Amino acid sequence: MTVTAEGVTNVEATKSGALEARAVSAWFGNHKVLENVNLFMPPQSVTALIGPSGCGKSTFLRILNRMHELVPIAQLSGEVLLDNEDIYAANVRATHTRARIGMVFQKPNPFPAMTIYENVLSGLKLTGTTVPNPDEVVETSLRQASLWNEVKDRLDSPGGALSGGQQQRLCIARSLAVQPDVLLMDEPCSALDPTSTRRVEETIHDIKQRVTVVIVTHNMQQAQRVSQQCAFFLAEENQPGYIVEAGLTTDIFGNPKDDRTNDYVNGRFG
Amino acid sequence: MVPSQVTTDVPRTLLRTPTRSDRIYRGLAIGTGLLTLVILALIGLNLLLQSRTAIQSQGLRFLTSNAWSPQQAEPSFGIKAVLYWTIIIAFIALAIAIPVSIACALYLTELAPRQLQKPLRSLVDLLAAIPSLIYGMWGLLYLQPHMIPFATWISTKLDFVPFLRVSRPSFSSSALIAGVVVSLMVIPICTSVIREVFSQTPQGEKEAALAMGATRWEMIRTVVLPFGRGGIIGGSMLGLGRALGETIAVALIISPIFVIRPSVVETGANSVASLIALRFGEADALQRSGLVAAGLALFGLTLVVNTIAAFVVARSRSGAGVDI
Numbered sequence: 129m130t131v132t133a134e135g136v137t138n139v140e141a142t143k144s145g146a147l148e149a150r151a152v153s154a155w156f157g158n159h160k161v162l163e164n165v166n167l168f169m170p171p172q173s174v175t176a177l178i179g180p181s182g183c184g185k186s187t188f189l190r191i192l193n194r195m196h197e198l199v200p201i202a203q204l205s206g207e208v209l210l211d212n213e214d215i216y217a218a219n220v221r222a223t224h225t226r227a228r229i230g231m232v233f234q235k236p237n238p239f240p241a242m243t244i245y246e247n248v249l250s251g252l253k254l255t256g257t258t259v260p261n262p263d264e265v266v267e268t269s270l271r272q273a274s275l276w277n278e279v280k281d282r283l284d285s286p287g288g289a290l291s292g293g294q295q296q297r298l299c300i301a302r303s304l305a306v307q308p309d310v311l312l313m314d315e316p317c318s319a320l321d322p323t324s325t326r327r328v329e330e331t332i333h334d335i336k337q338r339v340t341v342v343i344v345t346h347n348m349q350q351a352q353r354v355s356q357q358c359a360f361f362l363a364e365e366n367q368p369g370y371i372v373e374a375g376l377t378t379d380i381f382g383n384p385k386d387d388r389t390n391d392y393v394n395g396r397f398g
Numbered sequence: 399m400v401p402s403q404v405t406t407d408v409p410r411t412l413l414r415t416p417t418r419s420d421r422i423y424r425g426l427a428i429g430t431g432l433l434t435l436v437i438l439a440l441i442g443l444n445l446l447l448q449s450r451t452a453i454q455s456q457g458l459r460f461l462t463s464n465a466w467s468p469q470q471a472e473p474s475f476g477i478k479a480v481l482y483w484t485i486i487i488a489f490i491a492l493a494i495a496i497p498v499s500i501a502c503a504l505y506l507t508e509l510a511p512r513q514l515q516k517p518l519r520s521l522v523d524l525l526a527a528i529p530s531l532i533y534g535m536w537g538l539l540y541l542q543p544h545m546i547p548f549a550t551w552i553s554t555k556l557d558f559v560p561f562l563r564v565s566r567p568s569f570s571s572s573a574l575i576a577g578v579v580v581s582l583m584v585i586p587i588c589t590s591v592i593r594e595v596f597s598q599t600p601q602g603e604k605e606a607a608l609a610m611g612a613t614r615w616e617m618i619r620t621v622v623l624p625f626g627r628g629g630i631i632g633g634s635m636l637g638l639g640r641a642l643g644e645t646i647a648v649a650l651i652i653s654p655i656f657v658i659r660p661s662v663v664e665t666g667a668n669s670v671a672s673l674i675a676l677r678f679g680e681a682d683a684l685q686r687s688g689l690v691a692a693g694l695a696l697f698g699l700t701l702v703v704n705t706i707a708a709f710v711v712a713r714s715r716s717g718a719g720v721d722i
């Protein structure tokens with residue numbers, strides 16, 4: 129089964145957090161890195177983006193929350209619809225979109241000079257949001273990121289003093305504190321130990337009830353464990369990347385339509 | 399029974415045999431490092447020796463007296479007022495230069511279009527290459543006539559502020575005008591130090607802030623400024639060192655006075671460096687020695703300032719911020 133835009137949006141129109149890329153292409157200068165990418169990322173589920181390095185997964189992810197345009201030479205075409213509204217429309221502010229669509233990066237990037245507590249609340253502060261119960265927000269967010277038990281006694285120590293895995297979960301907690309509709313994760317576990325990886329996967333499993341998750345991963349087992357949909361990106365030498373095949377994760381891994389998908393998910397190239 | 403190995407369980411001394419090039423490099427590095435210190439010490443010693451006559455003649459009064467009359471029958475001179483005005487001018491200069499430099503550095507690293515960044519950077523650096531004499535002449539011939547109406551206006555409107563109150567309506571050759579000119583000379587130095595530190599802000603942290611919906615300004619406030627705090631402090635201290643020692647521009651603009659008064663907009667100011675420049679040629683042995691002693695005091699002051707600056711900049715490279 130292919131998840132079509134119409135099919136799912138009609139059913140889930142009331143839910144917030146449906147993300148859809150329509151005919152997205154991207155360039156860095158004259159170098160075209162993505163061509164005509166169409167993908168629907170349904171709410172309340174996890175979409176995994178897989179594919180070899182350099183095929184444009186990170187670029188695509190950054191297009192989804194308007195981080196792409198921060199690169200001076202970057203350009204794009206097409207549309208990205210969040211709940212059926214184009215996030216690149218003239219009347220939509222990039223800051224507003226980014227506040228609704230959070231992002232977790234490959235390299236953990238907590239604010240080192242801020243305490244753990246301040247790190248969790250930093251998104252609220254940055255967007256000028258005041259909450260009546262900051263302590264509660266901190267605890268809930270850290271619990272969701274399964275970090276609470278490890279740091280509850282030292283919320284005042286700097287965020288930079290945590291281990292890599294803890295830093296990454298702090299970054300997840302920070303993203304969740306602003307209650308985004310969508311969370312984008314770019315290889316969030318590639319720098320983490322197995323235990324932290326498992327924690328992050330549990331977190332993804334827990335939060336998908338409330339947040340649409342899009343995750344880039346090089347780990348096929350991880351893609352199968354955490355995602356419901358999957359998109360396979362590929363780029364031929366010096367050609368822009370595109371989606372070879374997208375659909376239910378069970379289909380991509382169990383019954384791929386394209387031979388290249390079959391080869392990739394079975395570790396035969398890439 | 400205790401195994402015999404346990405008795406040998408002491409930290410082992412690791413012997414290193416440095417390679418030849420290592421040794422040469424080490425020697426050179428240590429040598430040049432020491433040489434700087436030796437030169438510094440020799441300069442200090444030389445100043446001390448040459449100022450001995452003056453210090454013997456005046457004793458502690460040299461630091462506590464305002465007047466500068468070494469040519470009288472009963473010579474009496476001290477640098478309290480001169481030091482006071484030196485610091486006032488430097489302070490005015492920094493009060494203008496620090497915010498302007500931070501803004502410049504932010505513009506050059508974060509805001510300016512990429513194609514413009516490099517040429518603008520060179521342009522600001524080029525400002526540092528203009529001889530101070532040119533700044534001084536510009537200040538005297540162009541800035542001063544334009545500053546006087548402003549000084550008049552501000553001192554009448556804000557005459558409840560002691561620094562702006564005047565005893566007579568004479569506004570030329572003031573500490574304010576000298577301070578403004580010195581600030582222009584300090585801005586390029588401050589800007590380039592601050593800019594360097596700003597440009598090292600980790601991209602990841604900047605993106606983290608932006609990805610949460612921060613505006614560019616909020617990102618700067620939360621990430622770039624805290625990261626660059628050491629650079630701001632260090633750059634300012636470096637600028638302070640420069641401002642304290644500025645000679646010719648100040649000498650051209652001020653009309654020397656040897657009293658301490660709060661008003662900075664009124665005619666009259668002073669500085670150690672300009673005092674030396676203006677008096678050295680005509681000075682007899684005693685006054686010469688007195689001028690060297692004034693130079694020694696300035697040397698000590700700038701040394702302390704620059705040491706603090708180096709310390710602060712070195713400590714804050716981690717980006718974790720400094721606790722001052």
Ligand SMILES: Nc1ncnc2c1ncn2[C@@H]1O[C@H](COP(=O)(O)OP(=O)(O)O)[C@@H](O)[C@H]1O
Nearest residue numbers: 156161179180181182183184185186187188199
């Ligand atoms: N900032 C950039 N400037 C220029 N080219 C870039 C930039 N970022 C990525 N690219 C290029 O875009 C292509 C896709 O990169 P990326 O999206 O990072 O791939 P992936 O995440 O799938 O490994 C690559 O060819 C890469 O060289």
Ligand SMILES: [Mg+2]
Nearest residue numbers: 185186187314
């Ligand atoms: Mg990538």
